[in-house]
Amino acid sequence: MKIYSNSVCVQSKVPTIAFGTTGRYHKCPNGDEFGTNSWFFRDDMDWKRLARFEKQHFYNKNRVNIIQFASSDGSEAYTQIIALLENLPLKNAEKFFPIKAYDIDEEIVNAANSGKINTCLADRMNLQIHSDDYTKYFTETLEQLNIRDDIKLQNSKTLKVSNILRNRVHFERADMYNILAGMNDNSDTILMCRNVLGYFENDRVEQFVKIVANKLKTGSLFIIGEHDTKNSFIDKYLKENNFMQVFKHIYQKL
Numbered sequence: 001m002k003i004y005s006n007s008v009c010v011q012s013k014v015p016t017i018a019f020g021t022t023g024r025y026h027k028c029p030n031g032d033e034f035g036t037n038s039w040f041f042r043d044d045m046d047w048k049r050l051a052r053f054e055k056q057h058f059y060n061k062n063r064v065n066i067i068q069f070a071s072s073d074g075s076e077a078y079t080q081i082i083a084l085l086e087n088l089p090l091k092n093a094e095k096f097f098p099i100k101a102y103d104i105d106e107e108i109v110n111a112a113n114s115g116k117i118n119t120c121l122a123d124r125m126n127l128q129i130h131s132d133d134y135t136k137y138f139t140e141t142l143e144q145l146n147i148r149d150d151i152k153l154q155n156s157k158t159l160k161v162s163n164i165l166r167n168r169v170h171f172e173r174a175d176m177y178n179i180l181a182g183m184n185d186n187s188d189t190i191l192m193c194r195n196v197l198g199y200f201e202n203d204r205v206e207q208f209v210k211i212v213a214n215k216l217k218t219g220s221l222f223i224i225g226e227h228d229t230k231n232s233f234i235d236k237y238l239k240e241n242n243f244m245q246v247f248k249h250i251y252q253k254l
Ligand SMILES: C[S@@+](CC[C@H](N)C(=O)[O-])C[C@H]1O[C@@H](n2cnc3c(N)ncnc32)[C@H](O)[C@@H]1O
Pocket: 026, 034, 035, 036, 037, 038, 039, 042, 069, 070, 071, 072, 076, 102, 103, 104, 105, 108, 174, 175, 176, 177, 193, 194, 195, 196, 225
């Protein structure tokens, strides 16, 4: 069953249909405009397959750095943590935490750091599908999470995030360009940059891919989303810059 919001892709001025449970429009000083919509187990990714691949691919590493750009309200970080905890033995999962999650939008980062998250029915159904018992991760609360300029969905329900999740991610407000500039990789990075580059013009996407290609060493992963592949030539730029597609939206640096 699908629940749709009436969110709009601001840059292309084309109305899009999205699941987003919470989100706002953000205008950067440089003129970029974004929706911050995100949701649990966004279905442009096979999360179970990703978790198993992460385990096998980094089997000889003691520690793996998951860095998330465009982390929004935390839906994506929580999805990645749950996918790892549900599909890997705990001893294999722990080396991936804590995830470092960055977003440029102060309001949405404050929401992520609040320990609460707004959900729609599709979010809660996805949690049930992808975890044995999702009450380990989230509990219902009567407290509300108010996000300025939020695109409200009818029947949005606020959940409280458990420490199992909160202790495994750090949310911080930052521009991904600045984090990227200071990043040091040791072939042990999973860089998630999903559903943000698709808002850029192609020349900026290509320039961004080149910076990522210079930073990531052999074996590290770069993960994008459906919005990026649909709205830019990112797949072509990645292949031209020494990335190999492992499976849908997952690229490995050669
Ligand atoms: C559509 S959301 C994507 C959320 C999530 N990654 C997903 O795929 O569901 C795009 C997010 O990118 C963030 N963003 C835009 N420019 C950014 C930048 N330069 N650095 C970090 N985050 C940025 C926006 O604030 C917004 O929350």
